[in-house]
Ligand code: FAD
């Protein structure tokens with residue numbers, strides 16, 4: 001029977017990174033994964049993120065941005081192109097190519113780092129002395145391996161809406177939404193969360209009439225509300241996304257001609273017919289098939305595997321990371337937990353700060369933040385200063401034709417230490433990195449204000465917001 005120091009179950013961004021780091025630290029490591037490619041005929045490493053999440057969604061976002069720019073933005077640059085057709089199949093094929101490149105790259109990384117890659121469903125069997133026994137089930141061909149340490153990284157799956165069962169023909173989850181081979185004339189989306197906004201944006205830019213139905217009365221409740229208000233205005237008024245808040249979905253009828261959704265909003269009954277409907281109402285931890293109960297692996301009331309701050313479960317030498325445990329469901333959070341667990345197994349004392357996990361929403365303009373929102377600071381009674389600067393007068397943003405939005409820096413009223421940075425604007429996904437570094441190094445807003453930022457760059461807006469926090473903006 002094969003024995004390992006570390007066995008990782010799941011090869012998403014949490015699991016594959018944990019396996020590589022464990023192997024780098026000299027542990028004999030195996031990683032079990034049951035993921036298959038889009039055709040269903042070969043294993044595919046990389047989990048949700050690489051196969052049906054972060055990477056394919058960003059590929060489609062870019063294709064749709066290019067299409068939209070060619071149609072609407074090139075003319076003002078003096079470029080005369082006539083866009084006659086859009087080939088959704090080609091866009092999907094490009095996306096599939098990127099996915100295949102990256103998922104097969106993980107196999108290469110496993111080989112390079114001497115991680116044994118095992119295809120199949122991993123589940124707990126029991127213990128043999130100090131060693132955990134794990135069964136690997138490859139379509140009925142079973143083997144049991146033993147491990148000193150087990151890292152569970154089985155990720156998450158879409159939260160189902162029982163009245164709208166996904167068939168990935170008319171009613172779609174993230175997988176279906178990323179694989180439409182034609183642009184639906186009328187697209188409905190249930191949930192205005194991150195997937196709803198990103199996928200809604202893709203298909204809207206490609207020509208769909210998009211209606212997003214959101215249960216919550218507030219838009220983007222987790223984001224800073226000033227950013228959320230700006231985003232709502234841009235998405236609805238300028239981009240034409242129809243977003244209904246405070247909606248109660250009453251029935252969903254998946255018929256021959258499409259999907260009819262009946263819902264109530266402010267006590268008023270409404271009905272909308274769509275060609276396709278995306279259901280994106282959050283994700284739930286995936287522990288199915290782990291046989292967790294048999295070994296007494298504890299979960300919380302929402303089904304997440306219970307872990308302490310160090311990602312230790314209630315079982316000795318069993319760890320859990322990523323979407324299957326508490327905290328934001330983000331790839332970089334999962335990966336960082338993977339690194340940290342491998343290093344803890346090695347006896348090191350690595351650090352993880354939930355307060356500096358950045359969020360990015362890849363809409364246009366992009367939205368990114370790190371640290372506290374104004375609403376959180378108010379609720380916690382923390383006295384803060386605020387510095388804000390817009391992209392409207394930034395030379396680089398104007399040159400890019402993307403001068404919407406602003407940067408807001410929140411710093412402590414007494415120490416000026418940065419508490420939160422909120423960006424809506426071009427390349428917010430890249431700009432937020434400076435804010436994360438600053439917060440990790442306990443920088444003050446003044447520190448950013450005194451650092452030289454290249455001209456002309458978008459980062460000058462962050463610089464200007466830092467100066468504004470000290471009431472000495474130069475261009476505001
Ligand atoms: P997963 O990526 O879900 O991987 C879990 C793996 O475990 C899978 O390969 C699964 O097959 C395998 N597995 C499960 N059970 C077993 C078992 N019993 N035996 C063997 N294998 C098993 N996050 C970002 O940070 N940025 C983004 O831009 C972003 N975009 C997203 C877009 C979409 C449409 C979606 C759906 C998600 C997006 N996310 C994004 C979230 C991100 O994908 C997840 O946070 C991330 O994939 C979680 O990583 P993980 O390793 O915990 O789990």
Ligand code: NAI
Pocket residue numbers: 161190191192193194195196198213214215216247249280281282283328329330359360361362
């Ligand atoms: P989400 O949690 O972001 O949003 C779900 C939305 O659906 C919420 O606004 C919620 O109020 C709403 N909702 C819930 N039940 C509803 C109902 N019955 N009717 C109408 N609305 C309802 O979840 P989403 O968009 O499914 O994404 C899942 C997760 O994937 C995200 O939370 C995020 O962690 C990750 N993700 C990250 C991305 C990124 O980092 N750019 C991109 C896409 C996903």
